């Protein structure tokens with residue numbers, strides 16, 4: 212049996228390439244507070260993400276906190292979000308003294324359904340915090356129409372869609388602001404880190420103050436800010452990792468094709484929907500198990516894969532409305548019952564990174580196909596995964 216295979220693996224630069232950066236940091240003694248590497252990384256990210264304003268943060272959660280703060284929403288007002296996300300999304304709303312309100316997801320993209328969002332709007336609603344999940348992009352036009360119709364701010368949690376585009380437009384340029392996470396599990400990582408992007412250059416100063424205690428100069432504090440700064444060592448790792456993202460994305464795109472091939476024709480398994488016009492970030496590979504058709508449940512698959520040392524993840528199970536603090540909160544939907552309740556017990560993310568090799572895919576294939584006695588043999592379709 213091979214070594215444990217996890218769902219994510221941190222992309223790391225060559226240590227030899229990091230050394231000159233470390234020497235420079237040690238030589239200058241500038242280790243944080245908007246240092247030279249920090250500024251270079253921000254400019255590089257603006258270029259890479261195609262946005263006029265990208266501001267670095269020490270993690271995605273603090274970036275979410277600040278993005279919400281930036282909107283100046285009325286205290287105790289309601290922010291509509293999805294239950295199918297990481298805990299940080301509703302927590303950032305709550306930490307701002309706001310109330311998360313959960314709407315249902317679209318069955319095809321698994322992102323917020325604009326019709327359900329509209330149904331969840333009350334006189335207290337001030338904003339929508341939508342999440343592009345797994346690599347699926349939200350209905351950006353539909354959500355913007357709802358926001359405009361009701362005078363709401365629209366923020367995106369873009370932790371899963373680094374570098375995605377929609378009909379050629381960069382993902383970070385939609386809504387009033389987008390938030391990225393550069394945590395180790397994300398396609399582009401600085402070990403811990405994040406960013407806010409905006410299409411509005413004018414947000415730069417406001418975000419800058421919110422990120423650094425509101426300090427304008429030695430004499431003036433102009434805002435109730437927080438400490439959201441990224442340090443220079445992380446920026447060095449970011450600059451090096453940014454050069455590796457394209458290659459990693461293409462490895463994952465090949466892996467996506469192998470997985471699609473592996474699962475083709477298997478009844479009861481739905482592979483990820485290829486959204487027209489969307490350049491996929493290749494953050495996650497998620498599948499949906501229909502237990503009646505497939506004959507086994509998502510949890511069966513999870514356990515069977517684990518026995519083979521393949522650690523798939525049930526992202527995002529439990530959903531946010533299953534967590535203690537939000538338990539029993541209603542999910543507003545246009546259906547009889549919220550679709551998200553069905554998906555949470557059916558979704559599974561497979562290991563998705565450059566460490567997934569043909570032998571792994573073969574082992575997984577055997578688990579998926581075991582009832583039918585058929586399974587994929589390493590042939591042409593896997594040849595591209597062979598690396599020297």
Ligand SMILES: *Cc1c(COP(=O)(O)O)cnc(C)c1O
Pocket residue numbers: 270271272273296297299300342368370371392393394403404405
């Ligand atoms: C990773 C993640 C975050 C926040 O991440 P940090 O670990 O704080 O950088 C927020 N939302 C989603 C959907 C995520 O996957």
